Amino acid sequence: MSTVLKIQDLTKIYTDQAVKQTVLENVNLEIDEREFLCVLGPSGCGKTTLLRCIAGFEEYSGKILVDGEERKTPGTDRIMVFQDFNQLFPWKTVEKNIQYPFVIKGIRNKAELHEISSEALKKVKLEKYAKYYPFQLSGGMKQRVAIAKALALKPKIILMDEPFAALDAMTRRDLQNELLKIADEESSTFIFITHNIQEAIILGKRIIVLTKGGEAVCDKRNTMERPVTPASEGYGALWQELRDALYIHP
Amino acid sequence: MKKPKKERIRALVVKIVFVILMLSLWEFVAVSEMFGSSSKLIFPTLEDIAAAFIKNFTKGYAGNSMWIYIGNSLLLLLEGLAIGILLSFILSGLSIISRTVYAIYDLLVSVFDLLPGVALLPVVIIIFGIKPGVIVFLVVHAVIWPMSRNILDGFKAVPAIYIEAGLNIGLRKASLLLGVYLPASVSYIVSGLKVAWARAWRGLISAEMIFGVASVPGIGLFINQMRTNMKNAEMYATLIVIIIIGLLVQYGILDPIEKNTVRKWGMSR
Numbered sequence: 060m061s062t063v064l065k066i067q068d069l070t071k072i073y074t075d076q077a078v079k080q081t082v083l084e085n086v087n088l089e090i091d092e093r094e095f096l097c098v099l100g101p102s103g104c105g106k107t108t109l110l111r112c113i114a115g116f117e118e119y120s121g122k123i124l125v126d127g128e129e130r131k132t133p134g135t136d137r138i139m140v141f142q143d144f145n146q147l148f149p150w151k152t153v154e155k156n157i158q159y160p161f162v163i164k165g166i167r168n169k170a171e172l173h174e175i176s177s178e179a180l181k182k183v184k185l186e187k188y189a190k191y192y193p194f195q196l197s198g199g200m201k202q203r204v205a206i207a208k209a210l211a212l213k214p215k216i217i218l219m220d221e222p223f224a225a226l227d228a229m230t231r232r233d234l235q236n237e238l239l240k241i242a243d244e245e246s247s248t249f250i251f252i253t254h255n256i257q258e259a260i261i262l263g264k265r266i267i268v269l270t271k272g273g274e275a276v277c278d279k280r281n282t283m284e285r286p287v288t289p290a291s292e293g294y295g296a297l298w299q300e301l302r303d304a305l306y307i308h309p
Numbered sequence: 310m311k312k313p314k315k316e317r318i319r320a321l322v323v324k325i326v327f328v329i330l331m332l333s334l335w336e337f338v339a340v341s342e343m344f345g346s347s348s349k350l351i352f353p354t355l356e357d358i359a360a361a362f363i364k365n366f367t368k369g370y371a372g373n374s375m376w377i378y379i380g381n382s383l384l385l386l387l388e389g390l391a392i393g394i395l396l397s398f399i400l401s402g403l404s405i406i407s408r409t410v411y412a413i414y415d416l417l418v419s420v421f422d423l424l425p426g427v428a429l430l431p432v433v434i435i436i437f438g439i440k441p442g443v444i445v446f447l448v449v450h451a452v453i454w455p456m457s458r459n460i461l462d463g464f465k466a467v468p469a470i471y472i473e474a475g476l477n478i479g480l481r482k483a484s485l486l487l488g489v490y491l492p493a494s495v496s497y498i499v500s501g502l503k504v505a506w507a508r509a510w511r512g513l514i515s516a517e518m519i520f521g522v523a524s525v526p527g528i529g530l531f532i533n534q535m536r537t538n539m540k541n542a543e544m545y546a547t548l549i550v551i552i553i554i555g556l557l558v559q560y561g562i563l564d565p566i567e568k569n570t571v572r573k574w575g576m577s578r
């Protein structure tokens with residue numbers, strides 16, 4: 060398998076405060092193509108910051124390479140799905156939100172645009188809501204649309220920052236199952252941040268635990284057969300190992 | 310969210326009753342002539358005002374019907390509004406793209422927003438002479454600063470997540486401005502339009518009253534002519550025209566804009 064994302068000596072210092080704060084220090088990470096990487100870590104360890112650097116929203120020192128080429132600014136090869144439900148443009152309908160990036164790219168053919176949005180909405184089972192405005196959707200539906208919008212662009216990497224954290228347990232389960240299926244069928248690489256060990260085990264093919272400064276203190280392959288449930292063989296051991304990694308390095 | 314129907318009807322009834330009461334009071338004062346010899350001047354009867362209202366349009370003054378005055382005023386107003394709104398969008402837009410422009414423009418807006426247009430009138434007349442262009446200038450002045458203030462504030466209030474989502478899908482500078490900043494601050498822009506319109510309308514009438522340009526007689530000049538001729542019923546009738554035009558713009562233009570943007574998008578209540 061080839062490496063899609065290479066992070067070399069990434070250091071991020073926030074300088075907008077009175078005290079300079081080094082959030083990430085010499086982070087090195089390589090991620091394979093079509094990987095589903097889950098990132099665990101205590102609150103404030105720099106998970107969001109790491110994702111924002113990859114997305115190109117932050118300035119940093121070090122290198123971030125996608126397919127061997129350096130990336131410093133945002134681009135459609137790395138699409139971010141935020142935790143915030145309000146990431147869709149409220150002034151555009153669901154389908155227009157999905158079509159918009161393609162309009163920017165110069166695609167004006169209505170039939171083609173419609174094809175793009177309806178195919179993406181089908182993947183998240185929201186075909187019926189194409190004409191709705193975001194405010195008319197529930198939180199879970201908004202996150203589904205955000206995922207559909209990302210999928211439509213067929214990016215190299217989809218960056219997800221606790222996208223399900225604010226959902227109720229049932230909706231969360233549903234979305235995890237959907238995402239699992241989608242990730243199987245798509246050729247994108249997923250980097251998924253979560254606080255939830257169970258979620259990491261259910262979704263991740265590779266799971267890392269970060270500690271302060273962005274150092275990976277645990278890097279596990281998850282070869283359990285899907286779908287994973289707490290009853291799966293090896294679940295308990297992996298859960299314990301991840302939990303220890305999380306709490307031994309506060 | 311809409312108020313319940315019952316509540317809205319109640320509010321409407323209260324307003325109608327209030328207006329009828331006020332009009333009856335006016336009529337009572339007018340008919341009883343309780344202010345002595347000048348009573349007829351201060352309080353013409355409603356019939357006189359209504360008759361004057363019609364006469365303003367049919368006969369007008371000095372051979373010009375009210376329509377001509379309204380037309381002249383509205384043309385100047387439209388010209389000033391168009392220039393003012395366009396300029397505020399261009400300059401505020403440039404402020405988003407360049408920090409230097411922002412710093413300078415922010416200062417200019419804060420300073421000039423404090424200056425009433427009529428206070429500028431003497432200087433402007435010295436520079437331009439007495440021409441309709443002066444009125445357009447004053448309307449532009451009335452519009453551009455409040456409009457720009459609102460646009461700048463609106464741009465500043467755009468949630469970072471929309472900007473980042475825009476950057477992520479490939480928007481930059483000008484396209485980000487049009488694709489994210491502008492639609493995201495529509496509620497600010499609409500309230501800017503409301504303030505700008507109100508200021509422009511008042512500024513226009515004041516300017517016309519202070520120096521009506523006889524070659525392009527407007528509503529303000531008409532009021533002044535009625536005043537100097539002691540035709541107070543005609544004067545009141547003209548005030549009603551001014552209010553009606555104001556209401557038409559509010560309910561015919563500004564409200565629909567609001568309904569078709571921020572309300573439709575769930576961005577305001």
Ligand SMILES: Nc1ncnc2c1ncn2[C@@H]1O[C@H](COP(=O)(O)OP(=O)(O)OP(=O)(O)O)[C@@H](O)[C@H]1O
Binds near residue numbers: 075082100104
């Ligand atoms: N814009 C910013 N300016 C200054 N400091 C920041 C900024 N954003 C984050 N930080 C700091 O960087 C550190 C890491 O923040 P980050 O949001 O990456 O943590 P996180 O791992 O995502 O936490 P959580 O799990 O709570 O989301 C925190 O200590 C925070 O105070």
Ligand SMILES: [Mg+2]
Binds near residue numbers: 106107108220
């Ligand atoms: Mg975070």
